[in-house]
Amino acid sequence: MPWGWIIGLGLVALVIFRIYYVVHVLKARDLAFFVGAMLQSLQLGSLYALIALGYTMVYGIIRLINFAHGDVFMVGAFLAYFLFSRSPYALPWALIWAALSAWGVMFVLNLWRGSFRDPIVIGGGVVAMAGLTYALSATTVNWLLAMLLSMLITGVLGVVIDRVAYRPLRGAPRISLLITAIAMSFFLENTGLLVFTRNQTPFRPPTEWTQYLQFPVFGSTVYTTRLIFLIPLATALLVVALTLFVTRTRLGKAMRASAQDPETAQMMGVNVDRVIATTFLLGSMLAAAGGVLWGLNFGSLNQPAVMGILPGIKAFAAAVIGGIGSLPGAVIGGVLLGFLENFVTALFPRTQHFAGLTEYKDTFAFILLILVLLLRPSGIVGEDLSEKV
Numbered sequence: 001m002p003w004g005w006i007i008g009l010g011l012v013a014l015v016i017f018r019i020y021y022v023v024h025v026l027k028a029r030d031l032a033f034f035v036g037a038m039l040q041s042l043q044l045g046s047l048y049a050l051i052a053l054g055y056t057m058v059y060g061i062i063r064l065i066n067f068a069h070g071d072v073f074m075v076g077a078f079l080a081y082f083l084f085s086r087s088p089y090a091l092p093w094a095l096i097w098a099a100l101s102a103w104g105v106m107f108v109l110n111l112w113r114g115s116f117r118d119p120i121v122i123g124g125g126v127v128a129m130a131g132l133t134y135a136l137s138a139t140t141v142n143w144l145l146a147m148l149l150s151m152l153i154t155g156v157l158g159v160v161i162d163r164v165a166y167r168p169l170r171g172a173p174r175i176s177l178l179i180t181a182i183a184m185s186f187f188l189e190n191t192g193l194l195v196f197t198r199n200q201t202p203f204r205p206p207t208e209w210t211q212y213l214q215f216p217v218f219g220s221t222v223y224t225t226r227l228i229f230l231i232p233l234a235t236a237l238l239v240v241a242l243t244l245f246v247t248r249t250r251l252g253k254a255m256r257a258s259a260q261d262p263e264t265a266q267m268m269g270v271n272v273d274r275v276i277a278t279t280f281l282l283g284s285m286l287a288a289a290g291g292v293l294w295g296l297n298f299g300s301l302n303q304p305a306v307m308g309i310l311p312g313i314k315a316f317a318a319a320v321i322g323g324i325g326s327l328p329g330a331v332i333g334g335v336l337l338g339f340l341e342n343f344v345t346a347l348f349p350r351t352q353h354f355a356g357l358t359e360y361k362d363t364f365a366f367i368l369l370i371l372v373l374l375l376r377p378s379g380i381v382g383e384d385l386s387e388k389v
Contacts, residue, residue, distance in 0.1 A: 045338020054283030070312015076288025104152025158284025192304025203295030323379025
């Protein structure tokens with residue numbers, strides 16, 4: 001039996017023994033508590049997976065650790081907040097929001113048509129501009145439409161970041177790109193402080209998904225919210241859509257070719273700059289979706305200067321743990337990180353003689369990251385040279 005299976009089965013046995021000890025010996029918790037902790041771990045891991053996908057896609061194409069990605073996640077969350085909390089808008093503001101969203105629609109249609117001059121792309125942008133101007137000026141936007149519009153606008157932001165900050169340095173030493181990514185992160189954080197807010201922001205749109213949910217398990221009751229279904233389901237749908245795009249479409253094949261050998265792909269007629277822009281577009285859209293679901297999950301957004309830092313770093317750790325450059329690796333790493341952060345603290349709860357591990361949960365991700373880099377630098381899944389995105 002491979003060592004990986006032996007270690008995995010050993011860890012499962014230890015977890016089962018610890019649950020038995022906490023429930024039957026310490027009598028500190030019941031089985032329903034651990035079922036709820038498992039569901040919440042999957043919920044948190046799904047959020048990390050959405051953010052990690054953006055890191056792994058960009059790295060798979062241009063070998064860049066995009067440290068601004070966590071702040072793109074922050075921008076997406078705040079855009080959605082202002083869309084559902086401040087609408088309907090006065091006509092000038094509605095036109096601005098609609099123009100940004102219509103630009104995003106054109107970028108998405110461009111993935112299919114391949115040219116911004118295509119009549120369908122132009123027509124889609126015009127229709128989106130007119131419809132959204134009316135909607136944003138006449139009605140209140142719900143959280144789902146706010147998330148979709150935020151994904152479109154944030155996707156455009158990702159493309160702009162690539163065009164302004166990264167593309168001019170494409171042939172420069174890799175350290176130049178890394179420093180630029182850090183500078184872009186600081187720029188987005190401070191712009192967020194100026195444009196959005198300096199305070200903690202409540203994120204509570206009217207929705208039934210945040211209502212409490214309870215169900216019996218092993219003679220006790222699990223207390224959670226309906227988000228336990230929404231967040232993993234939304235993550236799964238987005239990951240499946242991204243996987244189908246990468247594996248089944250012409251542009252997705254170009255992305256894989258560019259990941260494997262950009263110079264050869266360019267000689268074969270692949271527009272590598274378009275492929276990279278598409279990668280930033282899709283990665284930023286997923287980050288925005290993660291930001292909105294993050295706000296729903298926790299009920300608030302931290303101030304812009306710090307909101308994207310810790311989730312972004314943890315998502316980067318998840319991408320490395322799973323195998324950076326691999327879509328399945330990003331998902332596996334994100335879910336594993338969610339379980340490590342949430343479920344391990346549940347296994348060691350606060351008791352009369354023990355303070356618990358809740359205060360140290362943020363360190364678990366980095367301990368695992370160090371262990372993975374020492375024992376298996378390519379990550380759990382490993383780097384498949386033919387499937388880097």
